[in-house]
Amino acid sequence: MDEKSYYSRLLIALLMVLCFGVIVLQYICPTSDCQLLHLASLSSRLGSRAPGDRMNGAGAGDPYSSEDGALVRFVPRFNFTTKDLNRAVDFNIKGDDVIVFLHIQKTGGTTFGRHLVRNIQLERPCECHAGQKKCTCYRPGKRDTWLFSRFSTGWTCGLHADWTELTNCVPSYMSNREAQERRGIPSRNYYYITILRDPVWRYLSEWRHVQRGATWKASKHICDGRLPTLTELPSCYTGDDWSGCSLEEFMACPYNLANNRQTRMLADLSLVGCYNLSIMSESQRWVMLLESAKRNLRNMAFFGLTEYQRKTQYLFEQTFRLAFIAPFTQLNGTRAASVEVEPETQRRIRELNQWDVELYEYARDLFLQRFQYARQQERREARQRRLQERRKLRAKVKPWWGVTGKAVFKPTKEPPMTEQYPAFSEEKEEDAGQKLESEIEGQVEDNWLEEDDNETILDYLENVEQWR
Numbered sequence: 438m439d440e441k442s443y444y445s446r447l448l449i450a451l452l453m454v455l456c457f458g459v460i461v462l463q464y465i466c467p468t469s470d471c472q473l474l475h476l477a478s479l480s481s482r483l484g485s486r487a488p489g490d491r492m493n494g495a496g497a498g499d500p501y502s503s504e505d506g507a508l509v510r511f512v513p514r515f516n517f518t519t520k521d522l523n524r525a526v527d528f529n530i531k532g533d534d535v536i537v538f539l540h541i542q543k544t545g546g547t548t549f550g551r552h553l554v555r556n557i558q559l560e561r562p563c564e565c566h567a568g569q570k571k572c573t574c575y576r577p578g579k580r581d582t583w584l585f586s587r588f589s590t591g592w593t594c595g596l597h598a599d600w601t602e603l604t605n606c607v608p609s610y611m612s613n614r615e616a617q618e619r620r621g622i623p624s625r626n627y628y629y630i631t632i633l634r635d636p637v638w639r640y641l642s643e644w645r646h647v648q649r650g651a652t653w654k655a656s657k658h659i660c661d662g663r664l665p666t667l668t669e670l671p672s673c674y675t676g677d678d679w680s681g682c683s684l685e686e687f688m689a690c691p692y693n694l695a696n697n698r699q700t701r702m703l704a705d706l707s708l709v710g711c712y713n714l715s716i717m718s719e720s721q722r723w724v725m726l727l728e729s730a731k732r733n734l735r736n737m738a739f740f741g742l743t744e745y746q747r748k749t750q751y752l753f754e755q756t757f758r759l760a761f762i763a764p765f766t767q768l769n770g771t772r773a774a775s776v777e778v779e780p781e782t783q784r785r786i787r788e789l790n791q792w793d794v795e796l797y798e799y800a801r802d803l804f805l806q807r808f809q810y811a812r813q814q815e816r817r818e819a820r821q822r823r824l825q826e827r828r829k830l831r832a833k834v835k836p837w838w839g840v841t842g843k844a845v846f847k848p849t850k851e852p853p854m855t856e857q858y859p860a861f862s863e864e865k866e867e868d869a870g871q872k873l874e875s876e877i878e879g880q881v882e883d884n885w886l887e888e889d890d891n892e893t894i895l896d897y898l899e900n901v902e903q904w905r
Contacts, residue, residue: 500764501751501812508809515802517735522803522810526628526738528757530559530583531576533625536738536757537607538586541702542597542653543642544634545743547587554588558760563589585611585627595657599702600733601711602659603629628738628757633699633800635744636793637786641776643695644687650680660711669712670694684782688789697723697792704729727792731799742801748808755811
């Protein structure tokens with residue numbers, strides 16, 4: 438009995454220590470994001486590498502190899518230039534460059550915004566404290582922020598500021614904030630980024646959010662230096678909020694900013710007279726807004742799609758040469774996904790958001806083409822590194838050792854030294870040696886060119902297989 442009671446007391450003591458440890462962990466790191474990042478960091482370091490250091494191919498060293506197979510059925514609809522597809526930028530976090538996050542409602546921007554401040558491998562990580570909504574993201578050795586977002590600088594330019602507001606507000610805000618430190622320093626680079634989502638599910642998610650009492654009343658909607666009037670931007674409800682509204686009520690309001698929100702927030706509203714609807718017809722207005730949104734999206738340094746989390750992570754890493762600690766997770770169990778919507782209702786939502794639907798199809802096509810282009814570039818760079826390594830090895834081979842490969846140069850047998858074949862002079866020996874080396878070099882180069890051609894053909898066959 439004494440032995441059993443001893444083990445019982447030991448077990449109880451261990452359980453108490455475990456509970457105490459959990460309580461301390463919750464106090465030090467109350468958010469699930471913080472805990473998950475620490476738990477995932479080890480596996481991430483083992484399973485992934487920094488951009489540019491990944492192994493080529495589908496090996497275990499390439500964490501994104503599984504994403505290549507998802508492009509098998511993808512058929513491009515739009516023709517983009519190399520400039521549109523190659524979005525790698527020279528982002529200098531130690532200099533003066535700034536990443537500006539345009540956060541569109543209900544696109545998964547909150548999750549992505551947390552990744553930016555908590556999940557990037559940095560020389561000087563962002564300082565995030567429990568109970569505080571904002572983190573301090575300073576550059577190494579400077580008290581100067583490199584990130585303009587909700588979780589770093591807050592809603593400085595207004596709640597969910599759109600492209601029109603940000604492009605007018607951010608440069609002036611940053612210059613005024615650091616005017617003393619930046620005297621004599623040339624203007625900085627601003628790299629705008631955003632996240633888009635399937636219009637139907639984004640719309641349903643916003644309805645559910647509004648149904649729970651969200652209003653976004655603090656949004657300024659500043660355009661051309663002024664706020665819109667109540668006539669230009671009327672409200673859909675009369676009370677403090679629109680909580681409890683049905684989907685039918687939400688869809689019936691003609692002033693609902695949820696309609697085509699992504700197109701409007703990415704376009705330059707000053708092109709259509711801001712919120713003054715009397716300047717042009719509605720169809721003409723939306724055609725101009727759509728073209729502006731497409732143009733701005735193409736010229737942005739980066740954009741991601743909620744439906745492609747891993748590809749979004751990869752393209753961000755390739756664009757800015759920054760690596761995330763823990764991999765992104767594809768979550769499909771959202772509140773919008775739990776809503777059962779009849780096909781007819783979905784059709785009506787698509788009609789209400791026809792410009793967002795067109796924009797999203799354009800964005801999806803560009804996004805997937807960028808992903809494929811980046812993967813091809815990565816494989817090409819890996820081949821170039823291998824070829825350079827082989828050339829270094831080739832340079833170490835001395836001519837008199839011979840050359841291994843498909844073709845080996847065999848010099849002709851030296852003639853006997855007789856009176857008919859006198860010995861070479863020093864100059865002739867030197868000329869002959871140079872000729873011998875050049876012939877060997879040419880034969881080796883031919884072998885290497887054959888290998889280059891073979892690898893190019895393999896890459897071509899790989900691409901053809903993906904596009905089928």
